[in-house]
Amino acid sequence: MPSSPEPRHKNSIGDSAPQCAGPLANLVAPRVTLPDNACDSHLHILGPASRYLYSPDRIYTPPDCLLADYLSLQKSLGLTRCVLVQPSVYGSDNSVLLEALQSLGNAGRGVVVLNGKESTSELRDMDAVGVKGVRVNLVDVKSPSANLPIEALLWLQERISSLGWHLELLVHVDKYPNLDEELSALEVPIVFGHMGYLSRGVNPNHPGMTAMLALLQSGRAWAKITGxxxxGPEGRPYDTAAEIARRLANHCMDRLVWGSDWPHVMVNGPMPHDADLLNAMTEWVPERNQQQALFSNNAANLYHWA
Structure with missing residues (x-):
């Protein structure tokens, strides 16, 4: 088991990365009661900043958004399981995430970022506390990648395949119209963040979205219905996201998981309310069997609760 990290020096007050707003504090129950073992498959724990250093390469600076804060939200929404995803502000230092997983026990899973120096023993220790995937962020970073790093992905695959982990990609799928062909050499499961993270203003029928859908339908990939x-170019009622979510649900319901994206870092515009986001999701995917799959069954399969 990974040991709890030692306290670390406070982050510099003079950091230039822009400050993020925090999530809304008022907690409201959603209109729909979620299925048993409902899972939030995408959230971040941040801070305390007095203990954990942020990466100097970060593109935003968040307020403290602690596990205790999230657990209050989790209870209000009717969720019982969650997946912590390594935020870019910590680079490959997964200390916050691993410590939170130890507190969560079997109710938590994690997706980490690796720097390539981890030993096999360290990876096994991560697996033991609930880590089930590795995140590769190609867009919301200081130096975005213009190409898919296939060689790096294949190297990661070698490190994680024996553990049964997956690769979570944060990419704009519209940048890769032949995405399914480019990723054909990968054998581990692939998870796409934010429904493929379509660039704003791009038509949801873009070939990159079609390529992602083909990967989902083949059983090789999953998509997170998040963010x-x-x-899309608009705020609520999130018409572009609704169109994509409904399309995915109509064609590959068993390959989708839902996540809150709490605490909603780097939001340009009004901070969304988590109950409103969940209500919108249940309007886009209204059938009870769909909700059973989206909120519970699929996450159990992907994150090894099943």
Whole structure:
């Protein structure tokens, strides 16, 4: 088991990365009661900044958004399981995430970022506390990648395949119209963040979205239905995200998981309310069997609760 990290020096007050707003504090129950073992498959724990250093390469600076804060939200929404995803502000230092997983026990899973120096023993220790995937962020970073790093992905695959982990990609799928062909050499499961993270203003029928859908339908990939405010040119009611979510649900319901994207970092515009986001999701995917799959069954399969 990874040991709890030692306290670390406070982050510099003079950091130039822009400050993010925090999530809304008022907690409201959603209109729909979620299925048993409902899972939030995408959230970040941040801070305390007095203990954990942020990466100097970060593109934003968040307020403290602690595990205790999230657990209050989780209870209000009717969720019982969650997946912590390594935020870019910590680079490959997964200390916050691993410490939170130890507190969560079997109710938590994690997706980490690797720097390539981890030993096999360290990876096994991560697996033991609930890590089930590795995140590769190609867009929301200081130096975005213009190409898919296939060689790096294949190297990661070698490190994680024996553990049964997946690769989570944060990419704008519209940048890769032949995405399914480019990723054909990967054998581990692939997870796409934010429904493929379509660039703002791009038509949801873009070939890159079609390529992602083909990967989902083949059983090789999954998509996270998260961050509707990050997709499309408009705010609520998130018409572009709704169109994509419904299309995915109609064609590959068993390959989708839902996540809150709490605490909604780097939101340009009004901070969304988590109950409103969940209500919108249940309107886009209204059938009870769909909700059973989206919120519970699929996450159990992907994150090894099943």
């Amino acid at each position: 509707p405010y990050r997709i």
